[in-house]
Structure formats: structure tokens, C-alpha cells
Amino acid sequence: MGNLLRLLPTAAIDAPRGRPGDWSEPIDLQVDREALDRAANRLELAPDLVAALLVERELALSDLVEAGLERTRAEALLDEAAAADAAPSVGPGNLLFGYLRDLRHGRVASGEPSVDRWIMLPLRLHESLRRTGLAVDPKDAEHARRWELAAASSGLQMREWALRAALLAR
Numbered sequence: 001m002g003n004l005l006r007l008l009p010t011a012a013i014d015a016p017r018g019r020p021g022d023w024s025e026p027i028d029l030q031v032d033r034e035a036l037d038r039a040a041n042r043l044e045l046a047p048d049l050v051a052a053l054l055v056e057r058e059l060a061l062s063d064l065v066e067a068g069l070e071r072t073r074a075e076a077l078l079d080e081a082a083a084a085d086a087a088p089s090v091g092p093g094n095l096l097f098g099y100l101r102d103l104r105h106g107r108v109a110s111g112e113p114s115v116d117r118w119i120m121l122p123l124r125l126h127e128s129l130r131r132t133g134l135a136v137d138p139k140d141a142e143h144a145r146r147w148e149l150a151a152a153s154s155g156l157q158m159r160e161w162a163l164r165a166a167l168l169a170r
Contacts, residue, residue: 018099023123029051031136031138035138036051044107050145051119054138055121056144058135064166103152147161
């Protein structure tokens, strides 16, 4: 009996909380880490999750600019669309329920500050971020959170939601 291993009931490595099914891996994201940590504390979300939302926001805007919208018009359009979806009706039993609850109400920011460490981003964002080389600004964190709330409430990724919102607005 001495050589039996005791298994832990939970995973030894806990990925940053975000969308169910996201696989996060480290990336050297160029962002003001102190500002990112302040935004994460203000929203009561993990810095890695806030970074992912900021990256998705910039990618969504980049998609709309490539499609011919001016950036300021695209931002205003998505802000309006997110405000229209202010009261999503996703309830228990939905895969995204816990994620939406965390986004809406925040939760105690878990994990360590982002300063002096790699940021963990969903792998689905890595290639797009590398290809575009977009910069993110932590001052946009609240907008990114609202857009993600609207997107996840619709069962969509933020970039899908943004394109749909732009098409519906035209």
C-alpha cells in the first residue's frame, strides 16, 4: 500500500477562468501590466480574463475596420448593441451561465498580479494576435466586458457577435 498515489479531486493546475472549453496558454502580451491589474481589480476579474477580453475587443474592431467601417463608428455601433442586450436571459443549465454570472457580478480576482509573468490567453486568440500585432489598452476593459456579456448571452464569440451586430445595424 505504500506505493499508491493519492489523487486530488481537483486539477493541480487551474487555467484562468473564462469561457468553458477555452484552453489557455502563455503569451508575451505587450500591455501596461499595472494598468491591467488595476482594471482587473476594478472589475473583480482575473487579469488574464481581462486581457483576453481586451484582445477580443481589438480583434472584433479590426474585423469591422477591415470590412469598411470607421473605428469610431464601429465602437459606437457595438456599444449600442451591447446596451440593447443589457438584460440577457441565460439561466441555470446553460453552459455559459457561470461565466456570465462571473462577468456580470465579478468575483474576487484570483491568481497573482500580471506584473513579471506571462499572460495566459485562450489559444484561439494566439494566432490572430500574432498576425495582427494589435495593441490593447486596459482603459477599454469595461467596454470589453460589456461586449463579451452581450456576445456570450447570444451564445457567440465576441468577434462573431460584433460582425452580426454590424450586419444587423446596416
